[in-house]
Amino acid sequence: MRIAVIGSGALGGYFGALLARDGHDVTFTARGQHLDAIRANGLRITGQTEIRLAVDVTDDATRIGPVDLVLLAVKATQLEGVLANLEALVGEQTAVVTLQNGLEAPSLVADVVGRDHVLPGVVRVYTRIAEPGVIDHMGGPGSITIGEWENADTSRVAAIRAAFAAAGIPSPAPADIWQDLWCKVMFVVPTGMLGALADAPLGVQRTGLRENLASIMVEVRQVGLAQGVDLADAVEQTLAFADQMPAEATTSLHRDLDAGIPGELDPLVGGVRRLGRRAGVPTPLFDLGHALLERRLG
Template structure:
């Protein structure tokens, strides 16, 4: 029997990867809230993607309905997590594997505290996608990679089965036996990219073109790595160089999803992404002025943003 997937959050990330899995014929249900449910019932789940469009009619459930699932793809924003945990708990059992796709790291502690030991795998994704006004998922550049694995490095049977479910999907899904390291690398990259694109209100191109923008980015990367090194995590010597070369390879138009959300007046994950690292810096008495500047900009922005639930 195939695995039963529950995608929590039919947004830019969950809608894309869950949609690709559904398109491949797998058993995928989306946990949604009532407004999104109405929209999806009217329009279908629409992917407008450089990798191929799709229009799907996914099974939808809301909190309190019946069902248990083998795998949860968790793809809400970090600031929505507290509500999500309550809504989700009735859909999981002792065997359910939870794969979080959020940016950042802090959610792992929250999830580990809430769910059974070992339930939560490591996960991340590289994709530039956003929700349009009509609720379609707009995927604008060629990357659509989802990486997951056991955080203890095992290549477990459940990882192999989940990977097999994705085999026929139109997405680049990979397993990793170094998922914790991969998550910290992505964390460094996204803290930098979301930090600079929101601070300078700009895509990557103009930031890279100016000496000041490049110097700021360089200092920010170094500073974040210094903070990360105060943890017991596998922060290898090449972290800063790899993040810098990733930054150099981005297209001029690239913006972090945080900057896209900021342009829409939506909430941002400042406390989860930059704030978490600043709390680490404070704990270890480590100075982080560039990160502080990025965070201050986001905290000022937060006073003016739209309220959403």
């Protein structure tokens, strides 16, 4: 399979390396010191997975040409900057898997390449860039869940899942990819926002701030229900998932905001607010949290 990995950071570097190791024709995009290090020394994965590969890497996605599969692995804040180059990668049969946190990426990509090419994806893995050219795999399921826009059971999704599985990437088949996406958002966004507001890791949020956390999750559920997504038991399930996670865990949104960096505040917290407004669903806790965090950032 010919694959373009757009963004070879913590997610793209890790998953792309697994696919390249399994024999797929993978081309990565990168920038700056990360690009230079990969060109000079290859791409390294350390930690729970150990890989070192010489890989094809470029800073110009338009040079890659049409591929079978695009793994769109840039952060949500970087998405706008790569959309213009996507059409050069997309042929008649190309699938574009969106791996961004938040809710808006699939629609933004579909506006450029067409809905038929887009496979919404949900990633569950803990990775980070340890240094330029080196990705540290710290844990987590290491999975990519994908599905067709209308949740149809198609041969292309089956083939991509099989390729993922053969490369060591679990790819469960969800009954509803949108439900899975919203359930991830229900965990990542409330814990990121509340964690930053209260300077509290997950262990504090799920105990002393549990009612506050649940109330924020309820707002996500209400917005999702207005989109037609079945989230009836999602708050309880998400809290139960949070109870299983390390007490010291924090999200990248929390860490960025603590460092004075906006990070994905707008695509994550702002994204829930925008969808709520369009659906006529009030989100007062998200509105308050967004205002306080923007004020802190100045």
